[in-house]
Amino acid sequence: MNTTKYSAIGQCAHWLAAVSLSVxxxxxxxxxxxxxxxxxxxxxxxxxxxxxxxxxxxxxxxxxxxxxxxxxxxxxxxxxxxxxxxxxxxxxxxxxxxxxxxxxxxxxxxxxxxxxxxxxxxxxxxxxxxxxxxxxxxxxxxxxxxxxxxxxxxxxxxxxxxxxxxxxxxxxxxxxxxxxxxxxxxxxxxxxxxxxxxxxxxxxxxxxxxxxxxxxxxxxxxxxxxxxxxxxxxxxxxxxSEEELQQKVGKQIQKASHYVVTELLSPDWPIEDMGEALVVGKVHPNLHCWGDSDEDEDNHLIVIKRGCHSAASFPIYKTLTSGFVEYEFWHIQGKDWPEYSYYRMLQKQVSHARPGNQAGEDDVENYTCEIDIVTREQDGLKRKISYCTRPYKKFKGLYDVFYMGVTLDKSHVAVMEHFTLSGVTQEDSAQFLEKFIKQVAWQ
CATH class of the missing domain: 2.40.10.120 (Thrombin, subunit H)
Structure with a gap:
């Protein structure tokens, strides 16, 4: 695999709204x-x-x-x-x-x-x-x-x-x-x-x-x-002591994230139709799920989107939130697109992806990414995948994980898949990746 370092990225999209006082x-x-x-x-x-x-x-x-x-x-x-x-x-x-x-x-x-x-x-x-x-x-x-x-x-x-x-x-x-x-x-x-x-x-x-x-x-x-x-x-x-209290926060994050990942991995995951593909449905009742679609008639592009995420994250300190989990899928169909242009468009879509939790340069190191093209033996599904981790500076052994994958085996239809885990150990993230990467398939 190729290993590349990227600048820390991430913008939190899950802040609670303030309201005016009533009674x-x-x-x-x-x-x-x-x-x-x-x-x-x-x-x-x-x-x-x-x-x-x-x-x-x-x-x-x-x-x-x-x-x-x-x-x-x-x-x-x-x-x-x-x-x-x-x-x-x-x-x-x-x-x-x-x-x-x-x-x-x-x-x-x-x-x-x-x-x-x-x-x-x-x-x-x-x-x-x-x-x-x-x-x-x-x-x-x-x-x-x-x-x-x-x-x-x-x-x-x-x-x-x-x-x-x-x-x-x-x-x-x-x-x-x-x-x-x-x-x-x-x-x-x-x-x-x-x-x-x-x-x-x-x-x-x-x-x-x-x-x-x-x-x-x-x-x-x-x-x-x-x-x-x-x-x-x-x-x-x-x-x-002050240092002991700081380390207790790290242990609390690890315990909480391990609990969430274990809860997500324990059931059999439902598989649901999405265009020409089969993708993961709602794997746990505590997740909030959404879906949307868009047809761009001028560019002959049809996009179906869906995903699930945890309801909240933990405000750890200033710019760092943790405990957030999400996974998403995009079914992208480009009618009458030249193959080269279609794959360039997919690459642009991948480059715009961001993790779902917030972190600043004082909180985490830069992402280190493993990038590879893999073909699944049982069905020949071919994907380009990027598996990125960034360690927490204050809490040794904890990481944010950002995964992206895009299918390569069809010329005008592709599925992009993504998940974010935050504040997890490498062991927990590896178990989640192992199960997640087996799910997407063509109908």
Whole structure:
């Protein structure tokens, strides 16, 4: 095989959209109390009384500010709340990941009055998007709910959207989101940037989840509180150094990607018609699939496209996202094209292909590609393939993988195939390639 190095490529096409705030009210009310939402307290039906309950704990919920050391100004904002013994704060991992990987450039604080209170990262779960920080000033901790809400139950997300001050957003609990590899709660409330990491509370003031993301039109996502409980247990094992926490993130990525690849490889893959070809269908219920077609009458070109991808990726740090999986197929038929022109057009299509996850030059090395022309023995299918990997700089043993193949055995019809794996080991990517490359065939 020929080995060629390419510049790092990749543009993320899967960012969540921001939306405007809807039902909300500024928190106000009496100072906090040590009596924190006892579990045996009956649920409150009145939304107004629930807001009063939440306002009771307003001094245990804070804006988490990420400060640039040089400029001494905030780079970003999130929200957080006191947990445990009153010396810990919970927030989202993505709120503080810049502090974890660039402590020389960033620090995390909360403000109590006019005083900046420093926060120190103690535990992280990059996959669930949870972090625990220690704080030298103790406050009453919010109670963590022992049971999940009932479907349709009224909930209250608290946070600091757009640096506007602490705000309550009301919505309903709609259970865990279907067809996801990793659990998130569907919350019908309009979350906004800056609310990330804030608590989502039931009417008794107990935490049922953490605000994490929004997809517009009253569709919000929460991290289940059980993920925070698990991280608290992990913290009891012992303290971790900054380097150990960074390496834990790498291990979390590897464990998550191995789980996803194993899930994808375990079933028999459905094979479906696509023009003159047979291609892979939806191999797992947790994938989101799409399809389209286009006929260019002027150029006598017919293109059928289809593919599947995972619903989300993990924001690891700044420009690096991981955990994303996709595969795609293009059936390209060029009527009345000269053979030479047709293959030049195919080459152009291949050159425009990009992986589905985002990474920058500080995150990954350049792609190294193995390029070959292979013929499958059992049916004579001839393809030009390109199998490219780029190693992660911060996480040894993890790679992004980008595969492209195009059939060469028909003069005016071709199938292009592609897959992206991100944050995988070489062993997992090799197993996926071995199965994937056997699937495409002519009818």
């Amino acid at each position: 909300c009210a500024l928190i106000s009310g009496p100072a906090y109390t040590q009596e924190l939402a006892p579990n045996n307290k009956p649920a409150v039906d009145s939304g107004q009384q629930a807001k009063h309950t939440i306002s009771t704990f307003k001094d245990s919920i804070f804006q988490v500010r990420i400060i640039n050391v040089d400029s001494k100004n905030a780079r970003s904002f999130g929200s957080g709340f006191y947990i445990g013994d009153g010396g810990l704060i919970a927030t989202n991992y993505h709120v503080i990941n810049s502090v974890l990987f660039e402590p020389e450039n960033y620090r995390a604080i909360i403000e109590i009055g006019d005083e900046e209170i420093p926060l120190n990262i103690e535990a992280v779960d990059a996959i669930s998007d949870v972090a625990i920080l220690s704080v030298p000033v103790k406050r009453p901790a919010l109670a963590l709910s022992a049971v999940p809400p009932a479907r349709g139950e009224r909930l209250y997300s608290v946070g600091n959207p757009h640096d506007l001050g602490m705000t309550i957003v009301e919505g309903n609990y709609n259970g865990l989101i279907d067809n996801r590899f990793f659990d998130q709660i569907h919350f019908s409330g309009a979350l906004n940037p800056g609310m990330s990491g804030g608590p989502n509370l039931n009417a008794n003031g107990e935490v049922v989840g953490l605000n994490v993301a929004t997809k517009g039109n009253q569709v919000g996502f929460l991290v289940p509180v059980d993920k925070l409980k698990t991280l608290l247990v992990d913290l009891e094992v012992g303290k971790y």
